[in-house]
Amino acid sequence: MSTALSVERSTPLSVSSEEAFAWHARPGALERLIPPWLEIEVPRRDPNLVEGSRAELVIHQGPLRVHWTAEHRNVEPGRGFDDIQLRGPFDQWTHRHRFEPAGAGGSILHDHIHCVLPRGAGMLRRRVTRELARLLSYRHAVTAADLAMHAAVKRPPLHVAVTGASGFIASLLIPVLTTGGHRVTRLVRRPPREGQGEIRWDPAGGGLRPEALRGIDAVVHFAGENIARRWTERRKRAILESRQSGTRLLAEAIAQADGGPRTLISASAIGYYGERGEETLTEASSPGTGFLPEVAQAWEAASAPAEASGVRVVRIRIGLPLSPAGGLLRRMLLPFRLGAGGRLGSGKQWMSWIGADDLLGVFYRALTDENVRGVLNATAPEPVRNAVFARELGKALHRPAWLPVPAPALRLLFGQMADEAILASTRVLPEVLTRSGYRFRHPTLGEALRHVLGTTAHR
Numbered sequence: 001m002s003t004a005l006s007v008e009r010s011t012p013l014s015v016s017s018e019e020a021f022a023w024h025a026r027p028g029a030l031e032r033l034i035p036p037w038l039e040i041e042v043p044r045r046d047p048n049l050v051e052g053s054r055a056e057l058v059i060h061q062g063p064l065r066v067h068w069t070a071e072h073r074n075v076e077p078g079r080g081f082d083d084i085q086l087r088g089p090f091d092q093w094t095h096r097h098r099f100e101p102a103g104a105g106g107s108i109l110h111d112h113i114h115c116v117l118p119r120g121a122g123m124l125r126r127r128v129t130r131e132l133a134r135l136l137s138y139r140h141a142v143t144a145a146d147l148a149m150h151a152a153v154k155r156p157p158l159h160v161a162v163t164g165a166s167g168f169i170a171s172l173l174i175p176v177l178t179t180g181g182h183r184v185t186r187l188v189r190r191p192p193r194e195g196q197g198e199i200r201w202d203p204a205g206g207g208l209r210p211e212a213l214r215g216i217d218a219v220v221h222f223a224g225e226n227i228a229r230r231w232t233e234r235r236k237r238a239i240l241e242s243r244q245s246g247t248r249l250l251a252e253a254i255a256q257a258d259g260g261p262r263t264l265i266s267a268s269a270i271g272y273y274g275e276r277g278e279e280t281l282t283e284a285s286s287p288g289t290g291f292l293p294e295v296a297q298a299w300e301a302a303s304a305p306a307e308a309s310g311v312r313v314v315r316i317r318i319g320l321p322l323s324p325a326g327g328l329l330r331r332m333l334l335p336f337r338l339g340a341g342g343r344l345g346s347g348k349q350w351m352s353w354i355g356a357d358d359l360l361g362v363f364y365r366a367l368t369d370e371n372v373r374g375v376l377n378a379t380a381p382e383p384v385r386n387a388v389f390a391r392e393l394g395k396a397l398h399r400p401a402w403l404p405v406p407a408p409a410l411r412l413l414f415g416q417m418a419d420e421a422i423l424a425s426t427r428v429l430p431e432v433l434t435r436s437g438y439r440f441r442h443p444t445l446g447e448a449l450r451h452v453l454g455t456t457a458h459r
Contacts, residue, residue, distance in 0.1 A: 006113065008111060011109045012107075023146070050075055161185045161220070168327055199212050292420045300375075315375050316375075320354070337397055354448075
C-alpha cells in the first residue's frame with residue numbers, strides 16, 4: 001500500500017512577493033537552495049521559470065545515483081509555482097511555492113510538499129518527513145537571509161568575472177551573485193563554450209587579453225593550486241607560482257583594460273599569519289614565517305598593479321570555511337560520523353573558522369560596498385581551540401569525539417603541511433568587518449555547524 005505524507009513551512013520575508021518570485025526565477029536559485037549535506041548535481045535545467053520548464057537532478061546516495069526530473073506548473077509570476085516530479089524516487093511529488101504579500105513591503109513564503117512513497121516504503125514515512133522538514137528549514141533560512149542581503153544593496157547589478165569558478169568557494173558564490181541579479185562570466189583555461197559566458201585565460205602561459213575584460217565591472221579571483229595535499233618541493237613551487245603569476249597576470253590585464261573592471265576581489269588566506277600561539281591577530285598584524293606566510297604575502301603583493309592603476313582592490317584572508325560540500329570539514333565528517341573523531345595533536349591550537357554563508361556574505365559585501373578596500377579577515381568573531389571544535393562537531397553530529405590524532409601521526413601523513421596548516425595556532429579576529437557593522441548569520445561555531453549539517457531548526 002502506498003503512503004502519502006505532507007510537510008509545510010512558512011517564513012516572513014523582508015521583500016515583496018514579486019522580488020521573492022524573481023529571486024527563485026533567476027539562474028542559480030536551484031543550486032543555492034540545495035542543502036550542503038546532500039550531494040546533488042544539476043546536469044540540465046531550462047533557463048527560465050515558465051510554465052512547462054524543467055530541471056534534471058542527479059542525487060548521489062553512496063554508490064547509488066537517483067535521477068529526478070521536475071517540471072514547473074501553475075506558474076504565476078509574483079505569486080508562485082509548483083514543482084511536479086516527472087521522474088524520480090516517489091510515486092507522486094508536488095512542491096508548491098507561494099509568495100503572499102504582507103505589510104510594510106514584505107511577503108510570506110509558503111512551501112508545501114505532498115508526496116506518495118512507493119509501495120512497501122511505508123516504514124520510511126517518519127524518516128522522509130524528518131528529512132523534508134530539514135530541507136525546508138534550510139531553504140527558508142537561506143532564502144530569507146539572501147533576500148535581505150540583496151535588498152540592502154542600493155546599486156545597479158554588476159557584471160562580475162570569476163576565476164577558479166569550478167572550485168569549492170567560487171561554485172558557492174556564483175549562485176549568490178546570479179540570484180541577486182548580477183551577471184557572471186567565468187575565466188576558464190580550456191576553450192570557452194559558445195554562449196556560456198566564458199573568457200579564455202592562461203595563467204601559466206601569460207595569456208589574458210585586456211580587451212577581453214571590457215564591460216566587466218569587477219573580478220573575483222580564486223584560482224590557484226590546491227594546498228591540501230602533502231607538500232613536495234615541486235608542489236610547493238606550483239602552489240606559490242600559481243598564486244603569484246596568475247594574480248599578477250590578472251592584475252596587469254585589469255590595469256590595462258580600457259573600460260574594464262574597477263574592482264578586484266582577490267582571495268588570500270589566514271595562513272598569512274602563520275603559527276602565532278596565543279597571540280590575537282587582526283588585519284593590522286604582521287605576517288608570520290614559513291611556507292604559507294610566504295605564499296600569502298606573494299599572493300597579495302601580486303595584485304599591486306591593479307591597485308596602482310586606481311582599481312579598488314580587496315584581499316580577503318579566508319579562515320576555515322565550514323561546509324560539508326568541501327574543504328577540511330568534508331574530510332572530517334566520515335571519521336566523526338563513525339564515532340572515531342577527536343582533537344588533532346594537543347587540541348590547544350586556535351582555529352579561526354567561518355560559516356560558508358558568512359564567507360559568501362563577506363565576498364558579497366566586498367563586491368558591492370565601494371568603501372571596502374585593502375585587507376579583510378574572513379573569520380567568525382569567535383575562534384575556538386581545536387579540542388572545542390572537535391567537541392562541537394561531535395555534538396552537531398550526535399557522536400562522541402573521543403579519539404585524538406597524535407601530532408606525530410599527522411606529521412607522518414602530511415609532512416610540513418601538518419605543522420603549518422593543521423597544528424598551527426592562529427587566532428584571527430575580523431576586526432575590519434566588525435567595525436563596518438557586518439552582521440554574521442552564524443557567529444558561533446555550534447549554530448554554524450548545525451546550519452550546514454542540517455541538525456537544527458531555523459526560525
